[in-house]
Amino acid sequence: MPVWLNRQRALLDFALSSLGRRLGKTLGLAVVYTLIVAVLASVMLFSHAIRREAAQVLAGTPELLVQRLVAGRHDMIPAERLDAIRAVRGVKSAEGRLWGYLFDPAAAANYTLMVPADRVVEAGSAVVGSGVADVRGVAVGDLMSFRAHDGNLVQFRIKDVIDNDSALVSADLFLVSETDFRRLFGVPADRFTDIVVAVRNPREVRTVAEKIDAALPDTRIILRDEILRTYESVFDWREGILLVLLVGAILAFAIFAWDKASGLSAEEKREIGILKAVGWETSDVIRLKAMEGTVVSLGAFLAGYLLAYLHVFHWGAALFAPVLKGWAVMYPEFQLTPFVDELQVATLFFFTVFPYTLATVVPIWRAATVDPDQVMR
């Protein structure tokens, strides 16, 4: 084995045994360090995964949405606008959608009512999301009734409950037939909530949007990219809020770590003196202490990251889910797809391992540059 490698191995062996000699201090520090990394990494992993999840969900949504505006507010769009949109060059298809929100006083929750485009729901029946079923304690075959816009009761028999796999987007869904929707909200037969537009060439989405905007001046056009951007900023904002709340804990850890890493005990100073007296160079002592610092910080970093991974992807991020998912009566039950971003790992590594190792080495450097003859005095 080359001399250099032997030397590093001997120093690492000695560094590990030195850490073992100060087991209480080392363990205490490693535990707090691990927890801090775990908390920070959890926030990062969760918000990143949920952003990806949202992006994947939105990938299946329409490229263009056309909504009518009246006095700056969203209004029902007349069905005849469909023909005007279909006439725009580049438009593949245009379909009217019916959806809205319904407040259920019994559960004190808001449901998203929709007429589905991809499945048929018979009049008088409904398909509900798992959140709705949970909050109202209903199952297939049960009856649910709501008061319509004119005060009359509209009754639905639950025909199906959407499974948990798509809970992120379906937890609060209440799918009904077009007839029931129009009856419940009093929407005339020639009106839709909005219009979804598919475009032949995805690269022409903006051009098509401009054309529709020019043809229908009282509408607003919403692009899928814009929705995605809105989601991104919502999650960025939530992540930021959480990180601000964690600043106190991070600062406390920084002070704790600095104190533990930089405070050399009399015993440690004595040891450095002995090592120098028996022939260790200042650089050997610094390398040894840097190794000790690296072992603690790297170990804690890896353990903390692993803990965060388990917390977010196996235990449902129980600590932060309410803040990061949003506040609602119905929390969707869903499993995030594990995803680790290299840049994120590198950032966290740089802000945890690097400062700690530096904090360890600076005081050692000061202690290691004293004359070795102090051991003899």
Place this chain on the structure above:
Amino acid sequence: MIHLTGVKKAFNQGRANEFWALKGIDLHVAQGKVTVFRGPSGSGKTTLLTMVGCLARPTSGRVKLKERDISSLPERFLTDIRRSTFGFVFQNFNLLKGITAVENVMVPAYPLGGDHGALRHRAHELLDRLEMGPKAKSMAEWLSGGEAQRVAIARALINDPQVVIADEPTANLDSARSAQFLDIVAEMKRDGRTILMTSHDPLVAEAGVVDHVVTMRDGVVVEAR
């Protein structure tokens, strides 16, 4: 082997509490001999050994090791000479607590980067020679004074130094242990090593193994025989 010419050493130089520990020492130490430095506390014995052992530099004067002037060498070179030429047995042994006797013996050789297995074997051999084999895996803090000293001697010998420096080696030992230590010194002398010791103990100064006795007082040599 070692020549000292006009060696002076001041502590806190230029300050109100300036103190001259050595006030001009001229001395020659021959190779393969045992030299004892004696004198009262504060006479400069230990300070003189730190100059010779490259643990500190003199304020003025010259220290020559085999005709090479080592008194003004930078720290890195001094460390190199210290590691390859000198072995130290400190007054209170200065073993590292929390690690075993054999690990303590191996410590000075770590920065050299030799084969770990061979180093461990050599450390065990040294401990066996000093009758410390059975205690090789004992923690340093569990050892008695005599045992700790023998571990310290083994540590001093691990890099096979030409010169062994021992500061008050018998200060913490009873008469029987002191005699045992002098036997070890005789063995080291037979191996061809040069031994420098400081001691208050008449048992040491008058031992048959000792070739030269240098008496010091107030930072100067008052007698050398």
